[in-house]
Amino acid sequence: MxxxxxxxxxxxxxxxxxxxxxxxxxxxxxxxxxxxxxxxxxxxxxxxxxxxxxxxxxxxxxxxxxxxxxxxxxxxxxxxxxxxxxxxxxxxxxxxxxxxxxxxxxxxxxxxxxxxxxxxAPPLRRSGPVDDATRERLTRAVGVPADRVQAAQWVDNGPGWAALLLATVQDVLDARADRDLIGAQAVGLVAPHPAGGPADVEVRAFHPGVGVQEDPVTGSLAAGLGQWLTSAGLLPDRFTIRQGTVLGRRGLIRIARDGEQVWVxxxxxxxxxxxxxxx
The missing domain is CATH 3.10.310.10 (Diaminopimelate Epimerase; Chain A, domain 1)
Structure with a gap:
């Protein structure tokens, strides 16, 4: 074949x-x-x-x-x-x-x-804020101090993504996932780069429930983030994502909102x- x-x-x-x-x-x-x-x-x-x-x-x-x-x-x-x-x-x-x-x-x-x-980007199957108990568990699961989490949102378009918006890129890069605490939950981390950085945001993605400890560059998570962050006014209609840094990759994803449709x-x-x- x-x-x-x-x-x-x-x-x-x-x-x-x-x-x-x-x-x-x-x-x-x-x-x-x-x-x-x-x-x-x-x-x-x-x-x-x-x-x-x-x-x-x-x-x-x-x-x-x-x-x-x-x-x-x-x-x-x-x-x-x-x-x-x-x-x-x-x-x-x-x-x-x-x-x-x-x-x-x-x-x-x-x-x-x-x-x-x-x-x-397909329609989200689940959206809205992550409940407090799940937010606390996932924050511990990725080894991030609670005061570094700015927001937590469901951005699930199939794989089940929950996203944590962190304060800085270094918070994202320093995260360490605990497979047992994450369980079957797919978790994405995102934080803004300073102006003039290599991209607009840094992202990491963990999904050990399907046999993927950390995904190098993740289109489905990017789609959900694009829908959330642009609709909430947290990012402009066009922005870029860098992902894979910790794994030695150099992924670049381009997000563009055209009316109600987000393109990845x-x-x-x-x-x-x-x-x-x-x-």
């Missing part, structure tokens, strides 16, 4: 978040998909399938080592890049439409920068193309 591996949210191979993509995977059952995702041991492995909904160019299933996700961000951009490189032609020029468990997700292609695209964009690098013996 055709196989690709794409580095996402970077223009330099090895500095973003890789996703493994299996093409034409309609003959694989769920157990085989999950087994392969455990074997790749990446944050996510995806499988391209024929669409079942009108208007979709393809259907995508997304697996972590721990199980299936209804939606994930960097696999969305990486899988679209792999599909296009394999000869996929979108029905609407300039826009790829992905079908996944959260519905149809449009992906806008940047015609001025090869490999750059942006997906439409970045570069992709096609790193591996070949075949895999899965059928």
């Amino acid at each position: 055709r196989f690709s591996q794409v580095d996402v949210f970077t223009d330099t191979l090895t500095l973003g978040n890789p996703v493994a993509v299996v093409h034409d995977a309609g003959g694989l059952d769920e157990s085989r998909m999950h087994a392969f995702a455990r074997w790749t041991n990446l944050s996510e492995t995806t499988f391209l399938l024929p669409p079942t909904q009108a208007g979709a160019d393809y259907r995508l299933r997304v697996f972590t080592p721990g199980g299936e996700l209804p939606f994930a961000g960097h696999p969305t951009l990486g899988s679209a890049r792999a599909w296009l490189a394999a000869g996929g032609v979108p029905a609407s020029p300039g826009t790829v439409v992905q079908e996944c468990a959260v519905g149809l997700v449009p992906i806008r292609l940047d015609e001025t920068v090869p490999g750059r695209a942006a997906f439409a 964009g970045g570069d992709t690098v096609l790193g591996v193309q070949g075949t895999v013996a899965l059928d």
Whole structure:
């Protein structure tokens, strides 16, 4: 079967978040998909399938080592890049439409920068402030003093994200996640960079419940943060996210609000193309 591996949210191979993509995977059952995702041991492995909904160019299933996700961000951009490189032609020029468990997700292609695209952030499944008990537990779970947490918000678009807004970038970089305290909860940390910094905010993402202790660069979390921080007036309609610093990565995510729609964009690098013996 055709196989690709794409580095996402970077223009330099090895500095973003890789996703493994299996093409034409309609003959694989769920157990085989999950087994392969455990074997790749990446944050996510995806499988391209024929669409079942009108208007979709393809259907995508997304697996972590721990199980299936209804939606994930960097696999969305990486899988679209792999599909296009394999000869996929979108029905609407300039826009790829992905079908996944959260519905149809449009992906806008940047015609001025090869490999750059942006997906439409799906509606949040859960939003609003995190309750006090959960906020206190998650604050302890990431090793951050309570007085360094400025706000805590649900930004869940599928993986279950709760986000903690911290006072400084150093607070984010100094955080140390306790797997047992976090449990199955997906936790994102965000803090503003000073003016003139490498990006507008610094982000880290922890999701040990699905076998990912720390994710290098996280599109789904970025989508939720973009919806929260722009709608609350905490950031302008356009801002950038740096992620992966502690892991030696250099991920850059571009957020843009267009009316009510938030777009999550970045570069992709096609790193591996070949075949895999899965059928």
